[in-house]
Amino acid sequence: MFLGNFIFIICIWTVKGDLFSKATRSRDDEKDIRNSVYDFIIVGGGTAGCVLANRLSANQDWKILVLEAGEDESIDYDIPGVPTKDFRPILWNYRTDRNGFSCLSRPGGSCEVKTGKVLGGSSVTNDMKYTRGYKKDYDAWHTNGEMGSLEWKFENLLEYFKASEDNGDYDVLMNSFYHARGGEMHVQKFKYTDRVMEVFLGAFAELGLRTMDINTNIVEAVVNNQFTIFNNTRQSTNSAFLKPVRHRKNLTVKTGVTVTKIMIDPQEKIVEGVWYEIEKGKEQPAYAKREIILTAGAINNVKLLHLSGIGPREELAKYNITTFIDLPVGYNYQDQVTTGGLAFTMSEVKPVSESEVIEDFKTWFQSRNGPLASRGINQISAFIQLFENKAAPDVELALEGNYVRSDKFMLTNISIHTAEETNMPLAYYNLILLNPVLLKPKSIGRITLNKRNPKYGRPVIQANLLKESQDLDAIVDSIDVALQLLNTNEMKRAEIKLAPIDMFPCDKLHNRDQWNCIARHYTKAIGNPIGTCRMGYNSTNSVVTFNFRVHGIERLRIMDASVMPTHVRGGIYAPTVMIAEKGAKLILKDWQENKSRYPSGR
Known part of the structure; x- marks a missing residue:
């Protein structure tokens, strides 16, 4: 129909x-109905959704609707030194399901999973690092014998990475095979470097790591990272892609609305539109003449698909939901993982006064300079290979500065929770947390609907973090490497030592047994969920085709990190933008070649 x-x-x-x-x-x-009909409806104005809105609305003959549950971003989130990852009003504050092998000493025995609930999505709340992952990661997505998957080999994806890149570091741009200028997304290192950053760069160099561009398939390196910034200001996909085109008459963006169901013709298996709530219990329809594109992320995509009757038949039957298409939606959940507990302290730390911080905020607003025009020690990380013959790193040792107030920091034991509390902008710190991030975990989980309240309740996230023993071993191995920093000349001269962290309930253990215990108890989910709508050849083990079309149903695609079969060795921001760029190109090509009907070739 x-x-x-x-x-x-x-x-x-x-x-x-x-x-x-x-x-x-x-x-x-009649006017209301005409106004509710669009060519394309984009569900989720996050990282991918903003890119797609830009690219599709460039065709003036198409009418585009973007539906976003969050609100527009504030200028406060644009300040690099402000830690937006803990600002709850712009976050989906989900938690993993309790289990017996991770997050044991976190509140409720579960880990937080934070993703962006704001126009721009997680590109407003993430760490802004620009890391793409490795050739080996993308080549692994290729399925032998499946021609469509050849397009996902790394050499075929570089053009989509470069399409939106505007790299501002000339030493990086020298490698034009990997990098480009002229795109909407400005990428650059921060100019500000403090003494402690130099110490850690030198200490990692003593361990044999060179400072290199991690986005050129380098196996190991210490990195002064590049970030998605412009004029010392955070550049989300909202500010880079959406805001510059909001004036287009064929583009409608609605914020503060939640899509609750996809309309499906049960006979034809064709998607016709969506229902969305403008407030709880008050729904409105929107209809798509061409396609609906889901970009709500690896968690929210699952909830919407399940509520719409797309998912595992046995699972949906538990909620009396009629199954239109039986697909493994919600399986293959993966998130990168780290642990708290490893921290360093400096011998002398200058106290920071409230007036000083206020002046630094004024400086940033007036000139986009000063300490807040950086992320302090957070700019440094090291990528290390633990296992031979991988040709890629296994762990990122990510540094994170924090300021623990003097009334709590008396050089006596402080709890891990206190060490992680964010009290000040990132540029001010007297404590350095070292987070060993497992880049490609083997542990896999799933997402299901909330049992008590499927429609409004939080989805159940059975993350299974650290369920596989290899993941725990890799984190503890990387901690062993990180502890070697204490033996370097750079660290000794700077008198940087282990911080007095209270290891309870692991304080009676020693060495590796103690770190095993800490990782189990103080697990942290990075908040880079992927895989729940993975792409693949058939509907038995995948949800979408290699062209993003949902198996067995017409006019519905998914284009965000949820389609990634496995993690890449880096953040998911850059890969998600790449996926949106590739998806937009596919849509443009399909509808140019099939101007009068939906291109149903799979």
């Missing part, structure tokens, strides 16, 4: 019921 001249009759019947016929509807009703 396609939405042609009789769209009004179908819409009115859906919204008003049988009695509200063509003969009785008013001009205002």
Whole structure:
């Protein structure tokens, strides 16, 4: 069934019921219906959604609707030194399900999973690092014998990485095979470097790590990272891609609305539109003449698909949801993982006064300079290879500065929770946390609907972090490497030592046994969830095709990190932008070649 001249009759019947016929509807009703019909509906104005909105609305003949549950971002989030990852109003504050092998001493025995709930999504709340992952990661997505997957080999993806890149570091741009200028997304290192950063760069160099561009498939390196910034200001996909085109008359962006269900023709297996809430219990329809594209992320995509009858038949039956398409939606959940507990302290730390911080905020707002125009020690990380013959790193040793107030920091034992509390902007720190991030975990989980309240409750995240023993071993191995920093001349001269962290309940253990215990108890989910709508050849073990089309249903695609079969060795920001760029190109190509009908070739 396609939405042609009789769209009004179908819409009115859906919204008003049988009695509200063509003969009785008013001009205002017809106008409302016309205004609710679009060519493309993008569900989720996050990292990928903003890129797609830009690319698709460039075709003036197409009418685009973006539906986002969060609100627009504030200028406060643009300050690099402000830690947005803990600002709850712009986050989906999810938690993993309790289990017996990770997050044991976290509140409720579960870990937080924080993703962006704001226009721009996690590109507003993430650490802004620009890391793409490795050739080996993408080549592994290729399935032998499946021609469509060849397009996902690394050499075929570079053009989509470079399409939106505007790299501002000339030493990096020298490698034009990997990098480009002229795109919407400005990428650059911070100019500000403090003495402690130099110490850690030198200490890692003593361990044999060179300072190199990690986005050129270097196996190991210490990195002064590049970030998505412009003029010392955070550049989210909202500010880079969406804001510059909000004036387009064919683009409508609605914030503060939640899509609750996808409309599906049960006979034709064709998606026709969505229902979305403008407030709890008050829903409105929107109809798509061409396609609906889900970009709500690896967690929220699952919830919406399940509520719409797309998912595992046995699972949906538990909630009395009719299954339209039986697909493994929600399986293959993966998130990168780290642990708290490893921290360093400096011999002399200058106290930071409230007036000083206020002045630094004024400086940033006036000139985009000063300490807040950086992320302090957070700019440094090291990528290390633990296992031979991998040709890629296994762990990122990510540094994170924190300022622990003097009334809590008396050079006596402080709890891990206190050490992790964010009290000040990132540029001020007297404590250095070292987070060993497992880049490609083997542990896999799943997502299901909330048992008590499927529609409004938080999805159940059975993350299974550290369930596989190899993941725990890799984290503890990397801690052994990190502790070697204490033996370097750089660290000794700077008098940087282990911080007095209270290891309870692992304080009676020693060496490796103690770190095993700490990792189990103080696990941290990085908040880079992927895989729940993975792409693949068939509907048995995947949700979408290699062209992002949902198996068995027409006019529905998914284009964000949820389609990634496995993690890449880096953050998911850059890969998600790449996925959106590739997806937009596919849509443009498909509809140019098939101007009058939906391209159903799979």
